[in-house]
Amino acid sequence: MNRDITFGQYYPADSFVHKMDPRVKLILVVAFIVAVFLVKSLFSYIAITIFVIVGILGSHVPIKSILKSVRGIIFVVLLTAILNVFFYSGGERVLVHWWKITITVESLLFALRMALRLIFLVLGTTLLTLTTTPMNLTDGMESLMAPLKLIRFPIHDVAIIMSIALRFIPILMEEVNKIMLAQKARGADFESGGLMKRARALLPVLIPLFVSAFRRADELALALDARCYNATPHRTKYKVLKLGWRDAAGAFYSALLIFAVVAINASFWGLFGFSLSV
Amino acid sequence: MSIEVKDLSYTYSVGSPFQKEALNGVSFSISEGETVGIIGSTGSGKSTLVQHLNGLIKLTSGSVKVYDIDLSIKKPDFKQLRATVGMLFQYPEYQLFEETVLKDVAFGPLNFGATKEEADAAAEEAIRLVGLDFEEIKDKSPFELSGGQKRRAAIAGILASKPKILVLDEPTAGLDPVGKREILRLITSLKKSYVKTVLMISHNMDEIGEYCDRVLVMSEGKLISDNSPQNIFADESILSGTGLSLPHTARIRRMLETQGVFLQGNPLSAEALAYAIADALGGRS
Numbered sequence: 001m002n003r004d005i006t007f008g009q010y011y012p013a014d015s016f017v018h019k020m021d022p023r024v025k026l027i028l029v030v031a032f033i034v035a036v037f038l039v040k041s042l043f044s045y046i047a048i049t050i051f052v053i054v055g056i057l058g059s060h061v062p063i064k065s066i067l068k069s070v071r072g073i074i075f076v077v078l079l080t081a082i083l084n085v086f087f088y089s090g091g092e093r094v095l096v097h098w099w100k101i102t103i104t105v106e107s108l109l110f111a112l113r114m115a116l117r118l119i120f121l122v123l124g125t126t127l128l129t130l131t132t133t134p135m136n137l138t139d140g141m142e143s144l145m146a147p148l149k150l151i152r153f154p155i156h157d158v159a160i161i162m163s164i165a166l167r168f169i170p171i172l173m174e175e176v177n178k179i180m181l182a183q184k185a186r187g188a189d190f191e192s193g194g195l196m197k198r199a200r201a202l203l204p205v206l207i208p209l210f211v212s213a214f215r216r217a218d219e220l221a222l223a224l225d226a227r228c229y230n231a232t233p234h235r236t237k238y239k240v241l242k243l244g245w246r247d248a249a250g251a252f253y254s255a256l257l258i259f260a261v262v263a264i265n266a267s268f269w270g271l272f273g274f275s276l277s278v
Numbered sequence: 279m280s281i282e283v284k285d286l287s288y289t290y291s292v293g294s295p296f297q298k299e300a301l302n303g304v305s306f307s308i309s310e311g312e313t314v315g316i317i318g319s320t321g322s323g324k325s326t327l328v329q330h331l332n333g334l335i336k337l338t339s340g341s342v343k344v345y346d347i348d349l350s351i352k353k354p355d356f357k358q359l360r361a362t363v364g365m366l367f368q369y370p371e372y373q374l375f376e377e378t379v380l381k382d383v384a385f386g387p388l389n390f391g392a393t394k395e396e397a398d399a400a401a402e403e404a405i406r407l408v409g410l411d412f413e414e415i416k417d418k419s420p421f422e423l424s425g426g427q428k429r430r431a432a433i434a435g436i437l438a439s440k441p442k443i444l445v446l447d448e449p450t451a452g453l454d455p456v457g458k459r460e461i462l463r464l465i466t467s468l469k470k471s472y473v474k475t476v477l478m479i480s481h482n483m484d485e486i487g488e489y490c491d492r493v494l495v496m497s498e499g500k501l502i503s504d505n506s507p508q509n510i511f512a513d514e515s516i517l518s519g520t521g522l523s524l525p526h527t528a529r530i531r532r533m534l535e536t537q538g539v540f541l542q543g544n545p546l547s548a549e550a551l552a553y554a555i556a557d558a559l560g561g562r563s
């Protein structure tokens with residue numbers, strides 16, 4: 001366990017994408033996800049790929065950090081791809097036929113396409129979390145949820161709960177790290193033994209962790225009360241979110257992508273053997 | 279030689295934007311029987327340094343040797359090492375977890391391969407050693423104890439494994455003055471009878487001046503001085519730029535000097551200072 005895996009994995013840098021408004025980024029990521037589900041033909045895949053590459057280049061995040069997130073889901077991607085190859089029914093161009101298993105060109109393409117989609121989804125959302133601090137993210141969500149106020153949904157409370165939770169994840173990670181070191185110094189062994197033994201070995205970490213989490217929650221509640229938190233209904237913000245030219249540019253660029261995907265889907269439909277709809 | 283550290287360097291999170299050089303070419307050795315203080319401002323690498331002594335941080339550059347356990351080989355015997363070096367972390371009371379104090383204190387020896395009976399016996403000895411009432415406390419939950427008692431129980435948890443070297447990371451942090459004094463007294467008495475070598479990190483210069491016979495000064499990952507407290511606290515030149523100050527005793531000595539009263543040597547405990555002042559002013563009564 002180390003600091004590399006702090007939740008949200010924010011990568012500090014001074015880039016175009018970092019400077020965009022979190023609300024815009026959130027909307028764009030949703031739009032991107034929709035676009036990923038719309039892609040059908042080879043050309044729209046190329047369009048999406050270009051879009052992602054430009055996004056990554058515009059974020060100044062080293063490719064290594066981004067690929068790390070893909071590495072985390074590679075197992076899921078491979079598993080679904082294999083299942084897709086075997087269970088895809090249909091397709092004419094048979095490559096392998098053995099017992100009850102038939103592998104066709106179509107099934108391979110289908111599997112590849114699903115795998116690419118998964119990878120795109122992860123890349124898009126990772127880019128968001130890499131370039132936006134958790135605090136900005138919750139601010140953005142709070143602002144986007146504003147219409148829910150009309151139905152008396154306590155968005156502000158939800159937002160503060162979210163930001164406290166996010167803020168505390170790295171703190172608790174550090175705490176886990178400290179407690180583990182302290183127990184290791186007393187000879188605890190977290191690395192060897194079977195599953196049961198390892199699970200049991202975590203008890204000396206989990207109990208102090210819970211104790212300290214409750215203590216911290218208590219202290220925080222006290223501190224919030226002591227500062228009259230929520231005594232006034234209309235809180236102002238320290239950092240006010242503002243839209244800028246970057247947001248307009250980013251939105252325009254994404255609109256272009258979605259338009260391109262839809263247009264490509266419509267006009268090249270069926271022109272290529274491997275552009276069957278899925 | 280009980281501890282030998284040569285050219286030790288360490289960098290956290292290499293290759294990430296959070297990369298941080300915590301230690302840079304640190305070398306020293308400590309003989310059996312010494313009480314060594316480690317001082318340095320926040321973030322100077324003290325904790326990183328002592329965690330190496332227990333194999334809690336993987337050695338990446340340089341060498342560390344504790345008795346005949348060489349940490350630069352491929353698979354050092356960590357169990358043996360951790361049984362030899364007892365390590366007390368900052369705020370150690372947060373490592374308590376068992377249902378009863380006795381079980382918690384016996385956790386260490388059990389891990390190091392003692393039988394249940396041996397571990398319980400070692401735990402009883404350790405609990406008595408730190409000055410807790412064994413009969414009253416052994417079946418209590420560690421979470422019911424007071425702050426000072428918790429810290430004692432945590433120290434007992436370290437001592438129960440009978441370490442030869444005791445490493446303490448700010449053992450008195452967060453205690454009231456009486457609690458601080460009691461813990462320091464405990465450490466001194468342990469030093470006389472139980473553990474051989476003591477390494478102590480502290481931000482309190484008074485404690486360091488009074489209780490240690492040697493001081494390592496860390497600054498920005500480097501060991502900038504390794505000397506007796508008398509020499510290190512003789513004037514401000516060594517500590518300048520580290521953000522550390524002199525102990526009160528040394529400051530009083532310097533104030534007296536500006537008034538024309540010169541003391542013999544550099545007394546660092548309140549008692550020694552009082553005697554020195556009495557001597558300087560013309561004999562004790």
Ligand SMILES: Nc1ncnc2c1ncn2[C@@H]1O[C@H](COP(=O)(O)OP(=O)(O)OP(=O)(O)O)[C@@H](O)[C@H]1O
Pocket residue numbers: 003290291296298299300318319320321322323324325326327
């Ligand atoms: N797990 C970690 N990951 C990254 N950097 C770390 C980690 N632990 C410590 N550091 C950094 O390494 C440097 C040295 O830290 P260390 O804890 O050794 O300092 P210290 O002298 O013990 O300070 P203090 O007096 O505050 O306890 C600091 O700048 C700290 O921010």
Ligand SMILES: [Mg+2]
Pocket residue numbers: 324325326447
């Ligand atoms: Mg420290």
